[in-house]
Amino acid sequence: MSIFSAKYLLRFDDISPFMNWNIWNLIEELLDSNNIKPIVAIVPRCKDPNIMFTNDVDEEYFWSRVRKWEKKGWTIALHGYTHVYTTKNAGIVGLNNFSEFAGIPENEQINKIKSALDIFSSYNCQKPKVWIAPAHSFDFNTLKALRVNGFRSVSDTFTLLPYNYYGLFWVPQQLWRFRKLPFGLWTVCLHHNKWTQEDIKSLHKNIKKYNNKILDFNKIEEYYKDRKLGIGDHVFKIFYKSIYYFKNLIL
Numbered sequence: 001m002s003i004f005s006a007k008y009l010l011r012f013d014d015i016s017p018f019m020n021w022n023i024w025n026l027i028e029e030l031l032d033s034n035n036i037k038p039i040v041a042i043v044p045r046c047k048d049p050n051i052m053f054t055n056d057v058d059e060e061y062f063w064s065r066v067r068k069w070e071k072k073g074w075t076i077a078l079h080g081y082t083h084v085y086t087t088k089n090a091g092i093v094g095l096n097n098f099s100e101f102a103g104i105p106e107n108e109q110i111n112k113i114k115s116a117l118d119i120f121s122s123y124n125c126q127k128p129k130v131w132i133a134p135a136h137s138f139d140f141n142t143l144k145a146l147r148v149n150g151f152r153s154v155s156d157t158f159t160l161l162p163y164n165y166y167g168l169f170w171v172p173q174q175l176w177r178f179r180k181l182p183f184g185l186w187t188v189c190l191h192h193n194k195w196t197q198e199d200i201k202s203l204h205k206n207i208k209k210y211n212n213k214i215l216d217f218n219k220i221e222e223y224y225k226d227r228k229l230g231i232g233d234h235v236f237k238i239f240y241k242s243i244y245y246f247k248n249l250i251l
């Protein structure tokens, strides 16, 4: 994998039984017809009204879809437990001053993550492979709780390439839409729940444009699994975080 050519990973957040299914079905068709395997960030016990878009909920059906995604080789991620923000703690990444996890004692976090995983196993789903904190907010107790619960990978932070740190494999997430970039590994995080047909068209256009540069998580892990966090990563993180605040202009 050449460092001199940018690669992309697609991530869809706020996936739950309450999501916008009409739009989702169109997205899934597009992904399948282009053989793209994204990360799907699942909220197993969604209680956050901001990401609930239907009352017509069939839990069994939702989890049967999760099992299909697993079979297709998609990467299943755990995106919190309820997605409800209960603290005003920004945690390690420091993007948002609210969290479902950061600031909560370690034992409570261990139990919360365990309860989330129990839901997956109660529907015969595999253990999700990746952790994605709601609002990017988590702290070192979250990382400990993840390790206790057998997690190995996190999708978050602003580096140019994936790395290992604190006993976990980190794949950075830096974009919220496609951007043409010269090098690096870029996770594009998409929130489909409020999408219109126009957004579907734009996704279609971008998939056509970037398709040969879109990789799946397993391939990235295979390639970068031994890469250590270096000084260059720290420098890039600081630089990128400083431009993040102008993201509407730049990112």
Ligand SMILES: [Zn+2]
Residues within 6 Å of the ligand: 013, 014, 079, 083, 134, 135
């Ligand atoms: Zn979310």
